[in-house]
Amino acid sequence: MPAISSNKPYRIGRSRTGLGLFATKPIKKGTRIIRYFGPLLDCNKEKDDAVENKYLFQLTNRWTIDGAVRKNIARYINHACRPNAESDVHPIKRKVYIRAIKNIQPGEEINYDYGSEYFKEYIKPIGCLCASCVAKRKKARAELRAERLRLKQRAERKARKALEKAQADARLKRKQAARKQLNGAHVNGLSPRKIHAVTSGISMRPRGSGRTVRA
Ligand SMILES: [Zn+2]
Secondary structure (H helix, E strand, O other): OOOOOOOOOEEEEEEOOEEEEEEOOOEOOOOEEEEEOOOEEEOOOHHHHOOOOOOEEEOOOOEEEEOOOOOOHHHHOEEOOOOOEEEEEEOOOOEEEEEEOOOEOOOOEOEEOOOHHHHHHHHOOOOOOOHHHHHHHHHHHHHHHHHHHHHHHHHHHHHHHHHHHHHHHHHHHHHHHHHHHHHHHHHOOOOHHHHHHHHHHHHOOOOOOOOOOOO
């Protein structure tokens, strides 16, 4: 790992994506933190144009900085979608600086946006691990969990209601069946009252049967 003199406001450290560059002192917004440097590649030269690595920084249609060299500490700076620094490009001077766009506190990782082309090519296929994307995915997962729970609870409520309705229906059917049985008893003439009436009819004596005949 390249040495960094102690008067620099940064150090190389472990980050979510491997290594990263971290502030060791407060860095004020607008400060040039570090230069991104390396050999200049001329795309008009076949040999230069053939160079392929993840640290190429295109300045113009013709010139590109090959930042893969060991001394280029700025190559440790990771991408972030909501960064605290930016690349400050000077195409005519063929120089690039990384500049703070926010006040950065000691311990904070320094990030800049690598741009949409790099993002599409290298980051999107594996998923962005920057703080805001990680937080976004976490939030999305939490929302999905909450939605699943809501759906589950709704299904349980529905099932409970269906069960209650089925039980109520069964009670009603039983009641109706009992009433029908009672009605059926009347139709068949087996009602206790009727039986009593018939019985008393039989025991009735014809009128005047016990009458005494006057002499
Ligand atoms: Zn991101």
